[in-house]
Amino acid sequence: xxxxxxxxxxxxxxxxxxxxxxxxxGRTFSRxxxxxxxxxxxxxxxxxxAISWRGSTYYADSVKGRFTISRDxxxxxxxxxxxxxxxxxTAVYYCAADLLGDGMGLAFPSRYEYWGQGTQVTVSx
Numbered sequence: 001x002x003x004x005x006x007x008x009x010x011x012x013x014x015x016x017x018x019x020x021x022x023x024x025x026g027r028t029f030s031r032x033x034x035x036x037x038x039x040x041x042x043x044x045x046x047x048x049x050a051i052s053w054r055g056s057t058y059y060a061d062s063v064k065g066r067f068t069i070s071r072d073x074x075x076x077x078x079x080x081x082x083x084x085x086x087x088x089x090t091a092v093y094y095c096a097a098d099l100l101g102d103g104m105g106l107a108f109p110s111r112y113e114y115w116g117q118g119t120q121v122t123v124s125x
Contacts, residue, residue, distance in 0.1 A: 009119030022095030
């Protein structure tokens with residue numbers, strides 16, 4: 001059974017940092033692209049960042065320069081380092097796996113086959 005489990009969310013003051021982790025099990029994800037999305041109450045699920053199986057990285061404009069995505073294939077884990085957090089970053093953060101591995105469309109939720117349950121990130125002002 002394929003599972004993605006996020007961790008590392010929490011409450012942080014504006015300007016602070018958090019590191020999210022997404023541990024995958026049930027299959028080897030080294031040839032998959034991995035993505036992070038977020039969803040605030042009453043809003044759609046938005047793209048945050050993605051990393052291809054080759055290590056190419058992609059970011060939403062709103063997080064460029066503040067967030068860094070990385071992966072450790074040996075641990076089947078993807079990370080999202082979030083610095084200089086702002087109240088508008090508050091959301092539930094989801095990781096997802098895309099079996100194609102790279103290419104156009106990694107910013108779209110429909111591209112991804114597997115999803116985690118999400119972890120709450122709350123940034124206070």
